[in-house]
Amino acid sequence: MRITKKDVEHVALLSRLDLTEEEKEAYTKQLNSIIDYMNKINELDTEGVEPTAHVLPIYNVMREDEVGESLDREKVLENAPEKENGQFKVPRIV
Numbered sequence: 001m002r003i004t005k006k007d008v009e010h011v012a013l014l015s016r017l018d019l020t021e022e023e024k025e026a027y028t029k030q031l032n033s034i035i036d037y038m039n040k041i042n043e044l045d046t047e048g049v050e051p052t053a054h055v056l057p058i059y060n061v062m063r064e065d066e067v068g069e070s071l072d073r074e075k076v077l078e079n080a081p082e083k084e085n086g087q088f089k090v091p092r093i094v
Contacts, residue, residue: 003031 008027012019019027073086082089 001035003028003035
Protein backbone atom coordinates (compact mmCIF):
# COMPACT_ATOMS: atom_id res chain seq x y z
CA MET A 1 0.00 0.00 0.00
CA ARG A 2 1.41 3.38 -0.96
CA ILE A 3 0.36 6.76 0.40
CA THR A 4 -0.40 9.26 -2.33
CA LYS A 5 -0.33 13.03 -2.23
CA LYS A 6 -4.12 12.87 -2.51
CA ASP A 7 -4.22 10.81 0.73
CA VAL A 8 -2.12 13.42 2.52
CA GLU A 9 -4.38 16.19 1.22
CA HIS A 10 -7.46 14.29 2.45
CA VAL A 11 -6.03 13.84 5.96
CA ALA A 12 -4.93 17.48 6.01
CA LEU A 13 -8.47 18.53 5.08
CA LEU A 14 -9.97 16.37 7.85
CA SER A 15 -7.42 17.78 10.32
CA ARG A 16 -8.03 21.33 9.15
CA LEU A 17 -4.34 21.73 8.26
CA ASP A 18 -3.19 24.11 5.57
CA LEU A 19 -0.14 22.40 4.04
CA THR A 20 2.16 23.81 1.41
CA GLU A 21 3.02 21.76 -1.66
CA GLU A 22 6.47 21.10 -0.19
CA GLU A 23 4.94 19.81 3.05
CA LYS A 24 2.54 17.56 1.16
CA GLU A 25 5.46 16.06 -0.79
CA ALA A 26 7.55 15.67 2.36
CA TYR A 27 4.73 13.99 4.33
CA THR A 28 3.95 11.68 1.42
CA LYS A 29 7.58 10.61 1.30
CA GLN A 30 7.87 10.22 5.08
CA LEU A 31 4.66 8.20 5.41
CA ASN A 32 5.69 5.89 2.58
CA SER A 33 9.06 5.42 4.28
CA ILE A 34 7.29 4.38 7.48
CA ILE A 35 5.05 1.95 5.60
CA ASP A 36 8.06 0.48 3.78
CA TYR A 37 9.77 -0.08 7.12
CA MET A 38 6.67 -1.74 8.59
CA ASN A 39 6.44 -4.01 5.54
CA LYS A 40 10.06 -4.99 6.07
CA ILE A 41 9.33 -5.83 9.71
CA ASN A 42 6.32 -7.91 8.60
CA GLU A 43 8.70 -10.10 6.58
CA LEU A 44 10.28 -11.44 9.79
CA ASP A 45 9.46 -15.02 10.74
CA THR A 46 7.63 -14.79 14.07
CA GLU A 47 6.40 -18.38 14.13
CA GLY A 48 6.56 -19.67 17.69
CA VAL A 49 7.25 -16.26 19.19
CA GLU A 50 4.83 -15.43 21.97
CA PRO A 51 3.34 -11.94 22.02
CA THR A 52 4.86 -9.79 24.74
CA ALA A 53 4.24 -6.37 26.21
CA HIS A 54 7.82 -6.11 27.46
CA VAL A 55 10.98 -8.07 26.73
CA LEU A 56 11.90 -8.38 30.42
CA PRO A 57 9.83 -10.21 33.04
CA ILE A 58 8.69 -7.09 34.88
CA TYR A 59 5.88 -7.27 37.40
CA ASN A 60 4.06 -4.67 39.45
CA VAL A 61 5.86 -4.14 42.72
CA MET A 62 3.09 -2.40 44.61
CA ARG A 63 2.90 -2.91 48.33
CA GLU A 64 -0.20 -3.99 50.17
CA ASP A 65 -2.54 -1.14 51.05
CA GLU A 66 -2.40 -1.15 54.85
CA VAL A 67 -3.58 1.38 57.40
CA GLY A 68 -0.64 2.89 59.23
CA GLU A 69 0.33 5.81 61.40
CA SER A 70 -0.02 9.18 59.75
CA LEU A 71 1.41 12.58 60.55
CA ASP A 72 -0.36 14.90 62.97
CA ARG A 73 -2.47 17.37 60.99
CA GLU A 74 -1.46 20.41 63.03
CA LYS A 75 2.22 19.48 62.78
CA VAL A 76 1.95 19.13 58.99
CA LEU A 77 0.17 22.47 58.59
CA GLU A 78 2.64 24.39 60.79
CA ASN A 79 4.77 25.52 57.84
CA ALA A 80 1.96 25.94 55.31
CA PRO A 81 1.90 29.41 53.76
CA GLU A 82 -1.90 29.41 54.00
CA LYS A 83 -4.35 27.02 55.64
CA GLU A 84 -8.10 26.90 56.03
CA ASN A 85 -10.33 24.46 57.94
CA GLY A 86 -7.41 22.13 58.66
CA GLN A 87 -6.35 21.93 55.00
CA PHE A 88 -3.75 23.51 52.74
CA LYS A 89 -5.16 26.57 50.98
CA VAL A 90 -3.89 26.93 47.42
CA PRO A 91 -4.57 29.50 44.70
CA ARG A 92 -7.54 28.90 42.47
CA ILE A 93 -6.35 27.57 39.12
CA VAL A 94 -9.42 27.68 36.94
